[in-house]
Amino acid sequence: MESIPGSDDSEGGSMKRLVPKHPLAVRWFHWVNFPLLALMVWSGFLIYWANPVYRIGWGEHTLLAMKLSPKLYQLLHVNSRLAQGMAWHFFLMWLFAINGVLYVAYTAVSGEWRHLLPDRRSLREAWQVMLHDLHLSKVAPPQGKFNGAQKIAYTMVVVMGLGSLLTGLAIYKPVQVNWLTALFGGYATARFLHFWLTVGYVLFFLVHVGQVVKAGWNNFRAMVIGVEVVDEPATEEPS
Amino acid sequence: MSESDGGRESEGAKEGEARAESAPPASPTQPAADLVANEAAADEPKVPSTVVAAMPSLAATATDADVERQLTRLSRRGFLTLAAGGASAVLGWRWLISRPGDSGQPWPLRRALQTNEALWEALWDPTRLAPTYPRSAAAKNPRVNGRLGLDAKADPAAWKLAVEGAAAGPLTLALADVQALPAHDLVTELRCVEGWTIVVHWTGVRLADFIAAYPPAGRDGAAADLRRSDSMPPFLALETPGRGYYVGLDMQSALHPQTLLAYAINGKPLSWDHGAPLRLVAPMKYGVKSLKRIGTLRYSFVRPTDFWYEHGYDWYLGH
Numbered sequence: 225m226e227s228i229p230g231s232d233d234s235e236g237g238s239m240k241r242l243v244p245k246h247p248l249a250v251r252w253f254h255w256v257n258f259p260l261l262a263l264m265v266w267s268g269f270l271i272y273w274a275n276p277v278y279r280i281g282w283g284e285h286t287l288l289a290m291k292l293s294p295k296l297y298q299l300l301h302v303n304s305r306l307a308q309g310m311a312w313h314f315f316l317m318w319l320f321a322i323n324g325v326l327y328v329a330y331t332a333v334s335g336e337w338r339h340l341l342p343d344r345r346s347l348r349e350a351w352q353v354m355l356h357d358l359h360l361s362k363v364a365p366p367q368g369k370f371n372g373a374q375k376i377a378y379t380m381v382v383v384m385g386l387g388s389l390l391t392g393l394a395i396y397k398p399v400q401v402n403w404l405t406a407l408f409g410g411y412a413t414a415r416f417l418h419f420w421l422t423v424g425y426v427l428f429f430l431v432h433v434g435q436v437v438k439a440g441w442n443n444f445r446a447m448v449i450g451v452e453v454v455d456e457p458a459t460e461e462p463s
Numbered sequence: 464m465s466e467s468d469g470g471r472e473s474e475g476a477k478e479g480e481a482r483a484e485s486a487p488p489a490s491p492t493q494p495a496a497d498l499v500a501n502e503a504a505a506d507e508p509k510v511p512s513t514v515v516a517a518m519p520s521l522a523a524t525a526t527d528a529d530v531e532r533q534l535t536r537l538s539r540r541g542f543l544t545l546a547a548g549g550a551s552a553v554l555g556w557r558w559l560i561s562r563p564g565d566s567g568q569p570w571p572l573r574r575a576l577q578t579n580e581a582l583w584e585a586l587w588d589p590t591r592l593a594p595t596y597p598r599s600a601a602a603k604n605p606r607v608n609g610r611l612g613l614d615a616k617a618d619p620a621a622w623k624l625a626v627e628g629a630a631a632g633p634l635t636l637a638l639a640d641v642q643a644l645p646a647h648d649l650v651t652e653l654r655c656v657e658g659w660t661i662v663v664h665w666t667g668v669r670l671a672d673f674i675a676a677y678p679p680a681g682r683d684g685a686a687a688d689l690r691r692s693d694s695m696p697p698f699l700a701l702e703t704p705g706r707g708y709y710v711g712l713d714m715q716s717a718l719h720p721q722t723l724l725a726y727a728i729n730g731k732p733l734s735w736d737h738g739a740p741l742r743l744v745a746p747m748k749y750g751v752k753s754l755k756r757i758g759t760l761r762y763s764f765v766r767p768t769d770f771w772y773e774h775g776y777d778w779y780l781g782h
Contacts, residue, residue, distance in 0.1 A: 240530040242537075255545060259552050275658035306657065307775030311568045314777070315575035397583065398654065399593045399747045399782040406594065411652060412660050449541030453534060 243454045245369070245446040247336065253327040254447060260320045261425060263312060268422055270309025273302055278419055290419075317392065324385045339369040342379055346372035357438075381428050384421050391418040567775025580779035587715055593746035593782070596650045601664035605728060607736045608655060611770065612703025613756055619732075619740045622704075628696060628762030629677050630686035636677075638740050641724055644668035644676060649723055649744065656749040656771075656780065665744050667725030671718045679762035689718065700767030701743055704758030711767035711778065712745065712752060721746045724757070749780045 246254075276291035297303050331337045349372025355361035365371055370378065394405040394414040408414035436444050446452040562569035568576070624641065626634040650664045674689060681687035681694045688694045692714070699717045702709040716722060723744040726733060733739040738755025745752045751771050761767070772778040 240527050242530055242533055255548060259549075271658065275655070277659070307567060307771075310656075310777065311572040311576060311775065314579055315572055397782055400583065400586065400588060400591050402591055402594060410594070411654060415658060445538065445541075448545050449534075449537040451534070451537060453530070 239456055241454050241456055242451040244450060245452045246450050247330075247334065248450060249330050249334070250327070250336065251447060251450060253323055253330065256323050257320070257327070260316055260323060263316050264320055265422055265425060267309040267312035267316065268419075270302055270305045271313060272419060273297065273309075274306040278416065290423075314396070317389075320385075321389055324382070324389070328382060340375060340378055342372065342375040346375045348372065350376050357435075377428065377432070381425070384424055384428075388418060388421045388425075391415075391421065394418075566773050566778075576777045576779070580777070580781070583779070583781055584713065584715070587781075589715065589719060593651045593721055596652075596662050598648075598650055598664050600662050601650050601729060602661050603729070605653075605663050605737065606659075606661050608750070609708075609755070610736060612705065612707030612709075612754075613735060613738070614704075615735050617704075617735065617739075617756070619735075622740050624741065624757060625759045626677055626761075627759060628679050630680040630684075631677065634677060638726065641668055641673065641741060642726060644672045647723060649721060649725075649746070651721065651744075651746045653744075653746070653750050653753070654782065656751050656776070664729050665723055665725040666727035666730065667723035667741075667744060669720060670722040670724055670743070671720065673724055674717065682764070696762040696764045698763040698766055700759075700761040700763050701754045701757055702759040702761075703754065703756045706758075708754060708770050709768070710743075710752050710754045711763075711769040711772070712743075712748075713779070713781075716745055716747055716752075716781065719745075719747055747782050749782070751776070752780055 273291070276289075278290040279286045280288040280290075292300075331340060349365050351372075352361065352363060352365035353371050353373035356363065356365055365373075390404065391408055391414045393401055394408050395411055395418060398405040398411045398414075405411055405414055408417060436447075442453055559569055559571050562571055564570070565573040619638075622638065624636040624638075626636060645668060646666060647669055648664065648666050650662060652660050653663050654660045671689070678686040678689065679696050681696075687696065695714050697714050699712040699714060700709065701712065721744075724741055725738075725744045726741050728734075728737050733742060733755075735756075738757075741757050742755040743753045743757060766778070769776075769778055771780075
């Protein structure tokens with residue numbers, strides 16, 4: 225998904241070039257968000273475990289109960305740590321929110337949003353990316369700075385972040401912002417949404433890391449140093 | 464990190480030399496200049512022209528070598544920054560969890576909870592109400608949770624309510640004294656701090672009415688004026704008989720129209736495990752604040768302690 229076509233090392237007749245990819249601010253937002261989101265998920269997990277009621281299933285059938293075995297909980301030392309989970313959650317939520325707001329503001333002001341917001345072609349491109357990644361199609365999807373699947377994923381995860389902040393606020397202050405809680409269908413539903421959004425992050429993370437590994441070092445390094453190495457035929461080098 | 468960078472650098476240099484024999488000359492500076500401008504790293508030197516002149520064998524491939532060097536520098540800086548950031552995060556985390564505890568939490572987390580409390584106290588709008596439901600929505604057999612301070616063998620008839628800090632001096636009241644105040648029904652959600660909720664039908668009197676009937680002594684000893692918050696004690700402490708369980712409540716929440724001293728659930732007197740004969744119902748707080756079997760009610764100018772607060776929870780726990 226995150227590969228750059230033609231980024232393989234070819235011999236002779238080509239020239240390496242460093243191409244700016246991720247602005248410094250975006251890299252900071254990204255890497256600051258990583259531990260914040262991890263700790264928000266962790267502390268959320270400590271809170272959830274006080275009442276782990278969710279599952280995937282219908283009626284009497286449960287495909288997957290959203291909890292681990294008691295033995296595993298003992299092993300992970302996550303029993304009876306609700307107070308700790310709440311203390312961390314209600315501290316880090318500010319940093320998570322601030323980082324997210326700054327990121328969105330930056331992309332809006334800098335024009336970076338043009339690379340990130342999906343357009344009407346993105347859905348079809350994302351489909352091509354998926355077929356290509358699953359080796360069902362040999363047609364390489366069009367790859368700008370981000371391909372269609374990336375645009376959708378990176379925008380969706382920001383919308384999910386907003387969803388987490390709002391559903392979180394709805395269950396944090398269900399009386400003071402009772403209109404918001406009502407908007408989400410009440411306290412229990414808001415908590416339900418808040419939980420499944422977290423599962424969504426975990427799935428996003430798994431796919432994201434998989435794609436980054438697949439895209440290779442050059443792509444990963446660009447998220448750290450900002451530039452990507454691009455090989456170009458020397459003859460086409462602009463003056 | 465720096466080791467691998469070093470490795471890359473020498474690799475790049477070798478590559479450059481190897482290419483020196485075959486690759487055609489190319490303009491060396493344009494891409495690097497773009498990059499430098501973008502990174503605002505004007506101090507990053509390009510390969511000085513004197514070096515190129517002194518090493519004609521390199522001149523042919525100055526571009527690729529240049530790019531490699533630039534890449535190495537940027538990599539070193541980028542990854543060192545990332546490592547430093549990661550290390551600071553880990554050190555910060557270890558520092559934080561090793562801070563001395565303040566009621567069961569490292570003090571920085573306790574401060575954060577108190578800051579949140581100050582913010583929400585300031586934003587508090589007393590007209591905001593917890594959602595209410597039709598009686599039919601109330602649970603038929605409301606879940607029982609928390610028996611701290613309760614006693615199945617206690618005799619409800621022998622129960623008395625002690626009121627401390629009242630303008631009239633220490634008071635001892637019977638249930639009939641409380642029930643003499645206007646009765647209110649409230650069908651609302653009880654939200655447990657654990658995360659579950661239940662809709663309960665309560666009957667009781669408004670705590671605000673009770674406070675008006677038995678007003679606290681102000682700082683000067685005279686009866687405090689409920690409409691003037693500066694004359695009121697800012698807190699209320701509630702305890703079970705024998706102090707097996709105790710909570711602290713801010714006065715704003717105590718005066719909220721939905722805060723009840725409840726004596727009935729689903730239209731029937733409270734059972735012992737629901738807090739017979741009189742309990743608090745505070746829908747703008749997590750359930751833990753709704754103390755059962757009130758033995759003592761005390762007006763307080765100092766912030767009362769709270770059972771779960773001492774176990775690491777937020778004192779405020781306000782919704």
